[in-house]
Amino acid sequence: MEQAFDITLTVNGTPVARRVEARQHLVDFLREELGLTGSHVACEHGVCGACTVRVNGEIVRGCLMLAVQANGCRVDTVEGLSDSKELEKLQKAFHERNALQCGFCTPGMLMAAQDLINKKTKVSREEIRAHISGNYCRCTGYQAIVDAIEEVIQMEAARG
Numbered sequence: 001m002e003q004a005f006d007i008t009l010t011v012n013g014t015p016v017a018r019r020v021e022a023r024q025h026l027v028d029f030l031r032e033e034l035g036l037t038g039s040h041v042a043c044e045h046g047v048c049g050a051c052t053v054r055v056n057g058e059i060v061r062g063c064l065m066l067a068v069q070a071n072g073c074r075v076d077t078v079e080g081l082s083d084s085k086e087l088e089k090l091q092k093a094f095h096e097r098n099a100l101q102c103g104f105c106t107p108g109m110l111m112a113a114q115d116l117i118n119k120k121t122k123v124s125r126e127e128i129r130a131h132i133s134g135n136y137c138r139c140t141g142y143q144a145i146v147d148a149i150e151e152v153i154q155m156e157a158a159r160g
């Protein structure tokens with residue numbers, strides 16, 4: 001019999017209380033218990049970045065963190081950042097520059113890219129590539145993704 005724990009956390013600004021199995025991963029909890037299916041699951045061992053979410057302000061792999069480890073934490077997903085409009089400029093730039101095709105990698109890519117935008121006002125293309133190097137895209141060849149991220153960072157820098 002799997003051990004279960006009661007957890008409370010804040011997901012996209014909303015308090016959540018649930019009983020979870022000890023081995024349930026955070027991304028599975030978000031998808032299956034809360035219906036937040038924007039965070040995707042692919043490799044399930046921390047390689048592809050499809051499951052990227054934010055925990056207490058830092059991006060993490062949702063497939064490498066257990067739901068019980070998020071007890072007491074603030075978790076933000078691509079749905080939350082989209083609703084709050086934090087991702088608005090990036091989403092627009094991705095759309096305009098065709099930085100997505102199948103879209104499977106896109107939620108994780110947006111989460112990683114926004115993390116860089118929030119932390120840096122000036123970056124080289126190499127730094128952008130390094131920052132998203134843990135997020136795999138099988139479709140685009142990355143060029144348009146880097147273009148989109150660079151555009152938003154330059155836009156933000158111009159605003160001061």
Ligand code: FES
Nearest residue numbers: 042044046049063
């Ligand atoms: S599904 Fe988590 S890194 Fe690939």
Ligand code: FES
Nearest residue numbers: 101105137138139
């Ligand atoms: S757009 Fe298809 S995997 Fe990135």
